[in-house]
Amino acid sequence: MYKTHAISPKDSAVQIVQRLTSLYENKKLSEKVYLDTIFKTMVLVQSERISFSNKELLVLLTKYRQISWHKNNDERLKQAYYTILSQQARLDGRNGEMLYYAEQLSEIEQKVSNHPSILSLNLIATYYDSKLAFPKVTALYKKYKQFVGSLPKRIGNKEFDRKDVMRSADLLYLFSTAAYNAKDTALGAEVKRILAQTAQAIKKEYATDIEVLSRLRFSVLMAEHEQYRLSGNHGNAWKNLQQLDSLQDSPNTPQYLKSYIHFHVIDQKALFFLDTKKNDSAEHYINLLNGLIDKKSALARSQYMVKKYEARLLYNIGRYKESEDSLVKALEILEAEGTSTLSEVDEIMYALTKVEEQQLLLADSARRQRQSDRRFVALAFGSLLLLGAGLLMFLGIRRRQKARFVNFKLSLAQNIHDETNPALLYAKILAKEQRVSQHLNQKGALEQHIDHTMELIRSLSKDLKSDQQLLVSGLVQDIRQVLEKMSVLSEFSYTLRESKDIKRFLSHYQYSNLKAILQECITNSIKHAVFRHIYVTFSVNVNVLQIRYKDDGIGWEKDQVVSGIGLENIQDRIARLNGNVQIKNDYPNGFEIVMDVNLSVVA
Numbered sequence: 001m002y003k004t005h006a007i008s009p010k011d012s013a014v015q016i017v018q019r020l021t022s023l024y025e026n027k028k029l030s031e032k033v034y035l036d037t038i039f040k041t042m043v044l045v046q047s048e049r050i051s052f053s054n055k056e057l058l059v060l061l062t063k064y065r066q067i068s069w070h071k072n073n074d075e076r077l078k079q080a081y082y083t084i085l086s087q088q089a090r091l092d093g094r095n096g097e098m099l100y101y102a103e104q105l106s107e108i109e110q111k112v113s114n115h116p117s118i119l120s121l122n123l124i125a126t127y128y129d130s131k132l133a134f135p136k137v138t139a140l141y142k143k144y145k146q147f148v149g150s151l152p153k154r155i156g157n158k159e160f161d162r163k164d165v166m167r168s169a170d171l172l173y174l175f176s177t178a179a180y181n182a183k184d185t186a187l188g189a190e191v192k193r194i195l196a197q198t199a200q201a202i203k204k205e206y207a208t209d210i211e212v213l214s215r216l217r218f219s220v221l222m223a224e225h226e227q228y229r230l231s232g233n234h235g236n237a238w239k240n241l242q243q244l245d246s247l248q249d250s251p252n253t254p255q256y257l258k259s260y261i262h263f264h265v266i267d268q269k270a271l272f273f274l275d276t277k278k279n280d281s282a283e284h285y286i287n288l289l290n291g292l293i294d295k296k297s298a299l300a301r302s303q304y305m306v307k308k309y310e311a312r313l314l315y316n317i318g319r320y321k322e323s324e325d326s327l328v329k330a331l332e333i334l335e336a337e338g339t340s341t342l343s344e345v346d347e348i349m350y351a352l353t354k355v356e357e358q359q360l361l362l363a364d365s366a367r368r369q370r371q372s373d374r375r376f377v378a379l380a381f382g383s384l385l386l387l388g389a390g391l392l393m394f395l396g397i398r399r400r401q402k403a404r405f406v407n408f409k410l411s412l413a414q415n416i417h418d419e420t421n422p423a424l425l426y427a428k429i430l431a432k433e434q435r436v437s438q439h440l441n442q443k444g445a446l447e448q449h450i451d452h453t454m455e456l457i458r459s460l461s462k463d464l465k466s467d468q469q470l471l472v473s474g475l476v477q478d479i480r481q482v483l484e485k486m487s488v489l490s491e492f493s494y495t496l497r498e499s500k501d502i503k504r505f506l507s508h509y510q511y512s513n514l515k516a517i518l519q520e521c522i523t524n525s526i527k528h529a530v531f532r533h534i535y536v537t538f539s540v541n542v543n544v545l546q547i548r549y550k551d552d553g554i555g556w557e558k559d560q561v562v563s564g565i566g567l568e569n570i571q572d573r574i575a576r577l578n579g580n581v582q583i584k585n586d587y588p589n590g591f592e593i594v595m596d597v598n599l600s601v602v603a
């Protein structure tokens with residue numbers, strides 16, 4: 001469907017969504033048809049495993065989000081929106097992002113139905129299961145125990161589509177596995193009873209659906225196997241593995257499920273023979289597992305798991321020193337891949353995903369305010385007879401809107417600060433502890449990235465809290481005042497030029513860094529140069545602010561080593577602004593610093 005002439009599937013998908021949006025905006029598609037078609041299109045795109053980054057998808061679904069939140073404020077449309085985002089994050093392995101959207105989806109579902117959906121529960125449980133956080137999975141079950149217990153009845157009443165029916169069995173398998181791993185056998189037995197009842201309902205309603213029955217069989221067998229393995233019931237565990245073999249070999253089992261079963265069976269057989277100390281068989285399956293992982297280019301966690309199996313095998317046959325060495329290598333795999341900080345990275349991704357979404361909602365709110373302003377202005381000038389009344393009405397509504405908008409910004413700033421900073425601070429502490437434990441003095445890339453992210457979030461909070469909008473013209477005025485004061489004290493003259501288009505917005509982060517850079521330039525000239533005049537030029541070309549700084553000194557000789565950290569500070573600050581800096585030394589005719597910084601696009 002998506003393959004067109006020399007266009008990638010992803011580009012084709014983008015074109016389809018943009019075309020649908022254009023048809024809707026030109027009133028050639030009704031709102032309902034547009035929304036339904038966009039959702040079905042994105043489901044199909046994801047079924048073909050087309051990858052989108054979070055930002056790409058947020059931009060692509062802009063019109064869908066605007067209708068869902070601001071035109072209709074429809075909880076079911078928001079539910080569909082978060083379904084798309086959470087599924088995309090799951091497909092692309094962005095766990096922190098997946099968890100955030102799954103929690104948002106669950107929150108909206110509870111408003112609509114008083115309980116979460118099978119999809120959101122499955123995503124949240126899958127996340128905590130992947131982190132081996134079994135108590136959190138069992139806590140999730142206990143929180144929604146009543147809903148989970150009603151699954152057999154709901155399936156019998158045909159309340160779920162077939163995908164949710166399959167997810168129901170998967171979810172109960174996750175809950176059962178977590179209960180037995182958490183050593184709560186009573187809870188495990190309780191979940192198994194619900195799984196058995198669910199299996200009966202599925203077999204009755206989907207008696208001829210091969211895929212549904214195969215998925216159900218796999219979930220039931222895996223839940224049973226986890227119970228037998230953890231309780232030491234080796235006889236039943238082996239029978240269970242043979243049943244999984246039969247399911248894998250069955251012509252009725254879908255191919256994608258066969259591959260999934262194949263990996264799990266080999267993994268569980270390796271564990272089984274390690275537990276029963278049948279070392280030759282254990283070695284055989286460990287080698288098979290190693291081969292599968294190599295072919296799949298597996299993550300460090302899978303390589304770590306196999307290395308740990310090898311350590312157990314060596315211990316079983318009495319080669320204790322080699323066993324210890326293998327365990328050390330397993331830990332080295334985790335450290336080399338940075339796996340020890342995966343949870344912290346997920347927390348950062350969770351926090352930044354929330355910030356990204358809140359920024360979009362704020363931008364949508366500002367856009368609606370501008371549209372509202374235009375409507376009221378048109379109304380006020382539409383009739384001279386109603387000018388006075390229209391003006392008063394406009395001012396009153398404008399004041400209320402501004403007050404609501406300011407309150408919204410303050411609340412948003414507080415939420416961003418309170419909910420993201422703790423997660424980032426915790427990640428920073430862990431990164432620092434890791435650096436100290438390795439006896440490293442300089443910060444690593446992760447720690448520097450966390451520091452930069454925290455600084456950006458603090459700046460964003462200041463922007464939201466402030467009633468004033470920072471402009472390039474304000475920066476020019478500040479530098480003019482600095483030059484005026486310093487020229488009197490240090491006896492030099494200056495020329496400051498500016499282009500006409502300088503009433504452009506700057507974030508607090510850009511404003512504070514650019515001001516600090518220019519103050520550093522002036523200070524460097526006073527400290528190190530013999531000069532009488534300073535030249536500063538501000539110009540804006542499309543969305544790029546260019547600042548040129550120059551004094552009439554001589555610069556420095558080409559072979560002279562420039563000491564001090566002034567120029568280094570300037571380069572570092574510009575890099576943090578994602579800008580460019582050129583330092584032009586033209587000895588003995590002086591030097592010039594040229595800085596280019598991207599400005600936000602004004603809608």
